[in-house]
Amino acid sequence: MKLLLVFSSESGNTKKVTEMLQLELEKLYYTITVKNALTVKAVNLEEADLILIGTPVHGYILFGHKPVEAITDMVKNALPVDLKQKPVIGFATYLFFPAGALKRIKNSIERRNGSYVASFANRRFKKQVLVTNIVDYITKNYPIE
Numbered sequence: 001m002k003l004l005l006v007f008s009s010e011s012g013n014t015k016k017v018t019e020m021l022q023l024e025l026e027k028l029y030y031t032i033t034v035k036n037a038l039t040v041k042a043v044n045l046e047e048a049d050l051i052l053i054g055t056p057v058h059g060y061i062l063f064g065h066k067p068v069e070a071i072t073d074m075v076k077n078a079l080p081v082d083l084k085q086k087p088v089i090g091f092a093t094y095l096f097f098p099a100g101a102l103k104r105i106k107n108s109i110e111r112r113n114g115s116y117v118a119s120f121a122n123r124r125f126k127k128q129v130l131v132t133n134i135v136d137y138i139t140k141n142y143p144i145e
């Protein structure tokens, strides 16, 4: 089972969660590729069996809560036009409230015929809880055969 972890991170929290996920999932024998949203290519997304997209939550009073720009650009520009129902999980770190940030990723994935299967978000100082929840979900729903 090949997993692609795509993340963006400005102050390191989402990057740290991505690294923790990589460590835990590799221990469980998943094959992991990690890419920054700025450099991920369509071919990386095509090769994966399961894609995880990680973002910090950025809020703007007038425009609602969003993933960071690098993630918004990535889902617009790097995603293959047809994801052929490939499963995608979104995760976010935030300080106060994640609101609809992951909903935007979900909508972009579904517009490209991807299968958005789950969202996970936790406050930035609860990284281990976030990682454990995601790893539990993956081992239950995408077990290594």
Ligand SMILES: Cc1cc2nc3c(=O)[nH]c(=O)nc-3n(C[C@H](O)[C@H](O)[C@H](O)COP(=O)(O)O)c2cc1C
Binding pocket: 008, 009, 010, 011, 012, 013, 014, 015, 055, 056, 057, 058, 059, 060, 065, 093, 094, 095, 096, 097, 098, 124
């Ligand atoms: C410009 C900016 C806007 C933010 N807006 C929100 C927000 O609306 N709600 C929230 O809960 N956290 C908000 N945060 C906090 C970040 O989501 C949080 O610190 C996150 O863990 C940062 O991830 P990173 O270290 O990977 O960049 C904001 C941070 C920045 C820098």
